[in-house]
Amino acid sequence: MILNNPLIRRYRYSLMRPRQFWIYITIYIAVITLLLFINYTAYQYREWFGNQERFLRGICYQFLILQIAILCLMAAANSGSAIRDEVSGKSYDFFRMLPISAGKKAVGILVGKNLVVLLLAAINFLLIIIFGILGHVSAVLLKQTFLALISVALLTNSVALLSSIKPVSTKKKNYIAIVIVLCFFLVPFLIRTVTVTIRKFYQIESVLGKFY
Numbered sequence: 001m002i003l004n005n006p007l008i009r010r011y012r013y014s015l016m017r018p019r020q021f022w023i024y025i026t027i028y029i030a031v032i033t034l035l036l037f038i039n040y041t042a043y044q045y046r047e048w049f050g051n052q053e054r055f056l057r058g059i060c061y062q063f064l065i066l067q068i069a070i071l072c073l074m075a076a077a078n079s080g081s082a083i084r085d086e087v088s089g090k091s092y093d094f095f096r097m098l099p100i101s102a103g104k105k106a107v108g109i110l111v112g113k114n115l116v117v118l119l120l121a122a123i124n125f126l127l128i129i130i131f132g133i134l135g136h137v138s139a140v141l142l143k144q145t146f147l148a149l150i151s152v153a154l155l156t157n158s159v160a161l162l163s164s165i166k167p168v169s170t171k172k173k174n175y176i177a178i179v180i181v182l183c184f185f186l187v188p189f190l191i192r193t194v195t196v197t198i199r200k201f202y203q204i205e206s207v208l209g210k211f212y
Helices: 006-015 018-046 052-080 082-088 092-096 102-112 115-134 139-163 176-200 202-206
Strands: none
Touching (some): 006 102, 006 115, 018 052, 018 115, 052 082, 052 115, 052 139, 102 139
């Protein structure tokens, strides 16, 4: 069973501590609440969406954008920092000598370091499905989007993990403040862009890929 992986158990004990875990949940709830509030305000007073169906569909697509950020940015950042954290925590020798295969180590890092992220992504997938059904989004479109998103997330996380296997500088750089400032300016722009795109390119649901 995948959860019996010692690395996953190790990360679970460190990431799922109640105090730290509830910080992540609180931040996620705050982001979701802000997203819904901005959209509801736009729907009620600015008439960006036109009708309730487009309003619900717009929220569905915005949650998809949020899902991309969760799986392809947050998760990749966690995966890419695993080896660096082992080196800085002086536990890299223990990690290297752990008596499990390289494949299990990779799975342990990709799943274990992202346990909280995967939980938030699961909740987000559920919200996408709910708003997609309420907004009459094509089920086939959602299925293909989910498959594409999961595939890209696996690729970005694997590449991030592999790229981290190199000499690590002892100087740590903190980009949190930069990310917060960028989000402050870019999130409203992205919401507006998605709204306009949905309004002008409603035919996107009729374009189906055959890749899968």
